[in-house]
Amino acid sequence: MRAITVPTPGDAHVLTLAELPEPVPGDREVLIRVAAAGLNGADLSQRRGYYPSPPGAAEWPGLEVSGEVAAVGGSVTEWSIGDRVCALLPGGGYAELATADAGLVLPVPPGIDLIEAAGLPEVVATVWSNVFLNAGLLPGERLLIHGGSSGIGSMAIQLGAVFGATVLATAGTAEKVQFSRELGADVAIDYNTQDFVEIVRDATDGHGADVVLDIVGGDYIARDLDALAIGGRIMSIANRSNRPSTLDVNLLMHKRARLWGTTLRARPLAERVAIIASVREHVWPHLAAGRVHPVIDSVYPFEDATQAHLRMESSHHLGKILLQVS
Missing domain, CATH: 3.40.50.720 (NAD(P)-binding Rossmann-like Domain)
Structure with a gap:
């Protein structure tokens, strides 16, 4: 698969499109064919070398994605291949495929575009x-x-x-x-x-x-x-x-x-799963009803990750910046 990597810390131009092995979902994980990934301030810090992925997580940036479930681990019963989802990740979202713990996955709310849904989980x-x-x-x-x-x-x-x-x-x-x-x-x-x-x-x-x-x-x-x-x-x-x-x-x-x-991705998995469950219960109905919506500034092609980071660093954006992967 293709992924946006950071071979060495630095400015936005160090972001590099690379070929990497496809990830394999663990027992309680799902594999997502990524449609889009959201940019976050943490991605910029990681690119600069200040905020590495936690142990066991993918080393390249990306804390939230949207897409379709491509495979599920052996103990996953709540998600099926083909489900339209968005997910919170500890890293690795800037890629064509990403794995996520099943408890950190959310259905794309009715009325929300699959690409725009990438701007929801982290924020x-x-x-x-x-x-x-x-x-x-x-x-x-x-x-x-x-x-x-x-x-x-x-x-x-x-x-x-x-x-x-x-x-x-x-x-x-x-x-x-x-x-x-x-x-x-x-x-x-x-x-x-x-x-x-x-x-x-x-x-x-x-x-x-x-x-x-x-x-x-x-x-x-x-x-x-x-x-x-x-x-x-x-x-x-x-x-x-x-x-x-x-x-x-x-x-x-x-x-x-x-x-x-506080930070979010450094929390224990159980805490993040509990947060996502609470989000699904209390916030997702407002998204489905149109009372709350993702605010998207711009969508860049996956290959233009450098330009997307420069856009975020300019502070000219209004809302979320996304990378469209597929």
């Missing part, structure tokens, strides 16, 4: 596990999302709105601010021209944000705490600033707040 699982399962966002609470126009941000806005939260989102241009509003943000903030701490305080009558989903890190963490409500929760899921964070612990205690750092 939905990330948002659902952090904002709802860990932070426990409740209807009527205030949710602050950084990077509202990103793949994760675009899904977080939609899920926050559909589950009854007041949604505030930051973005870096007027176009992205408007895009965030159109997705359902009650308040959209241009972080280049506005102070999100002041806007959050004003928009919530001084209450602050009950939950913050932070993909920036660095000095944003201290500002998140300034914008946080009493009893608030900060979910830190990336550090794109590549800078350390400093925090006023006295303020953290005063606000009885929680700062929670």
Whole structure:
């Protein structure tokens, strides 16, 4: 099979199309003939040499795919050859074939295109596990999302709105601010021209944000705490600033707040399977009903993975970037 590999860490031009042996599904795995793979920030970090695949996973990038089941392991009963699926992977999605644990596979929701479905598993699982399962966002609470126009941000806005939260989102241009509003943000903030701490305080009558989903890190963490409500929760899921964070612990205690750092693919398999099961129960009905949808910026041919990575690094994208494999 063909796969996009990283022979040596570096910029987007190190991505290399290579011929590799076809993977064989394990006893509790399915083999997926990949239609499309989603790009994520973790792929860029892996390509640069900072975020390798966990032990036992494929060494090339790709955390989510869509496609059709091509084979199943001996103990798999819930999936059959020909099923249209999307799946969460620990790596290896940039390929014509990929294996996934059966518990990390989801049916393509009715009304969702097979290619677009590749943009669902990673972002939905990330948002659902952090904002709802860990932070426990409740209807009527205030949710602050950084990077509202990103793949994760675009899904977080939609899920926050559909589950009854007041949604505030930051973005870096007027176009992205408007895009965030159109997705359902009650308040959209241009972080280049506005102070999100002041806007959050004003928009919530001084209450602050009950939950913050932070993909920036660095000095944003201290500002998140300034914008946080009493009893608030900060979910830190990336550090794109590549800078350390400093925090006023006295303020953290005063606000009885929680700062929670997480990643997804490093979690034990049982935890990821439980997250996917919860996603299927609580989020998939909203996708099927059209209340939530994947937001796709662009679809690149599999062979143009370098251009897709450059598009993501430009920060000009609105929503998910996909690689169409077949």
